[in-house]
Amino acid sequence: MVHWSAEEKQLIASLWGKVNVEECGAEALGRLLIVYPWTQRFFANFGNLSSPTAIIGNPKVRAHGKKVLTSFGEAVKNLENLKATYSKLSELHCEKLHVDPENFRLLGDILIIVLAAHFTKDFTPACQATWQKLVGVVAHALAYKYH
Amino acid sequence: MLTADDKKLIQQVCEKSSGHMEEFGAEALERMFITFPQTKTYFPHFDLQHGSDQIRGHGKKVATALANAAKNLDNLSQALSELSNLHAYNLRVDPPCFALQLLSQCFQVVLAVHLGKDYTPEVHSAFDKFLSAVASVLAEKYR
Numbered sequence: 001m002v003h004w005s006a007e008e009k010q011l012i013a014s015l016w017g018k019v020n021v022e023e024c025g026a027e028a029l030g031r032l033l034i035v036y037p038w039t040q041r042f043f044a045n046f047g048n049l050s051s052p053t054a055i056i057g058n059p060k061v062r063a064h065g066k067k068v069l070t071s072f073g074e075a076v077k078n079l080e081n082l083k084a085t086y087s088k089l090s091e092l093h094c095e096k097l098h099v100d101p102e103n104f105r106l107l108g109d110i111l112i113i114v115l116a117a118h119f120t121k122d123f124t125p126a127c128q129a130t131w132q133k134l135v136g137v138v139a140h141a142l143a144y145k146y147h
Numbered sequence: 148m149l150t151a152d153d154k155k156l157i158q159q160v161c162e163k164s165s166g167h168m169e170e171f172g173a174e175a176l177e178r179m180f181i182t183f184p185q186t187k188t189y190f191p192h193f194d195l196q197h198g199s200d201q202i203r204g205h206g207k208k209v210a211t212a213l214a215n216a217a218k219n220l221d222n223l224s225q226a227l228s229e230l231s232n233l234h235a236y237n238l239r240v241d242p243p244c245f246a247l248q249l250l251s252q253c254f255q256v257v258l259a260v261h262l263g264k265d266y267t268p269e270v271h272s273a274f275d276k277f278l279s280a281v282a283s284v285l286a287e288k289y290r
Contacts, residue, residue, distance in 0.1 A: 027268075035272045052268045109252055116259035117266045125174075128256055129182040 002137050004079050011130040015119070016076045024118065025069030026062035028111045030055050036106050042099060068107075075138045082141040090145035101143035108135030149280065153273035154220045160258065160270060161217040168214060171257050172206030179253040186249055189240060213254075216281050227284045235288035247285060251278035 004012075032039050034052045043049065046060040055061055071089065078085040093099045112131055116123045149157070164171055179186050180195055193201045212230060219226035240246045255274060259266040 031268050031271055034268045035275050052272070056268060112252070113255055113259045113266070113271060116256045117263055120260050120263050123256070123260055125178045125181045128178055128253075132182045132252075 001080070002082065007126070008130045008133070009079065011127050012076055012079070012134060015115070015127060015131070016073070018119075019069075019115075021069045021073065022062070022066045024111075024114055025065035025067070026056075027065070028107065028114045029065030029068060030058075030061050031110045031114065032107050033061065035110065039103055039106070042097065042103075072111075072138065075134065075141075082137055083144050086138070086141040087145060090142050093142060094146040101139065101146060104139035104142050105136075108132075108139050111135055149220060149273070149276055152269070153276060156270050156273040157217050157220065157277045160262070160274060161214050163262070164258070165214065167261070168210040169203055169207035171254075171261070172208070172210030173203045174206070175250065175254040175257045176202050176206045176209065178256060179250050182253065183249045186246060189238070189246075209250075213281065217277070220277070223280055223284050224287070227281065231285050231288055234285045247282035251275070251282060254278060
């Protein structure tokens with residue numbers, strides 16, 4: 001069980017309250033596909049992924065990015081219970097989607113950079129540390145049911 | 148592999164940051180120590196408090212080395228040869244590339260914080276590749 005201090009919970013909740021889930025989600029997924037192009041292997045039916053501009057403007061990427069980050073919101077609401085929260089999604093990513101869990105770590109790091117670019121100096125070192133911890137435990141929870 | 152466009156973007160970022168070397172390097176290190184406390188194990192001899200002279204000095208060293216690497220993108224192995232020896236034989240940052248990846252993440256966060264939306268997906272991609280290449284060269288001689 002992960003322990004969250006009062007300060008960490010505050011840093012998570014206050015930042016999350018200001019996040020535009022649709023924009024940030026689209027940005028994070030888009031950047032994943034651009035910075036780590038091999039991740040495009042999971043999105044073969046998304047249409048045009050031929051350039052950064054195409055990826056960022058791709059409506060399927062945007063929609064899926066929103067879905068992914070919305071799901072992240074569940075983590076924020078269930079910090080004490082992440083493994084249970086992501087149990088079904090973990091099974092899905094293993095059994096149906098066949099996603100190497102390393103990709104969850106990559107997406108987590110990308111999300112951090114998107115948040116940093118968006119919030120600039122409000123994304124303090126303490127904020128980064130807390131959020132880096134959060135993306136790490138989410139990645140762990142998503143990998144938990146792999147077999 | 149760094150494309151011609153990547154190289155241009157990397158050099159542009161370094162030029163934009165040239166007046167802030169010490170600041171960015173120090174901030175990256177500070178973020179790394181706070182976010183990934185295991186990295187402090189390499190600096191038991193440092194005062195790691197916020198704003199310490201040692202962090203500022205070392206941050207400047209790291210950032211200057213990166214700026215130098217950015218001027219020698221066609222020849223990273225040679226440009227970083229001394230540092231490569233240092234990291235392999237003296238510092239032995241372990242596991243190779245992993246700990247350096249943590250610093251890479253923090254350096255990119257610093258750039259994102261200071262450049263905001265100018266840290267575009269294209270710049271992000273180019274810089275990630277650059278830091279990855281630097282880490283690879285530094286780990287070349289490990290074994």
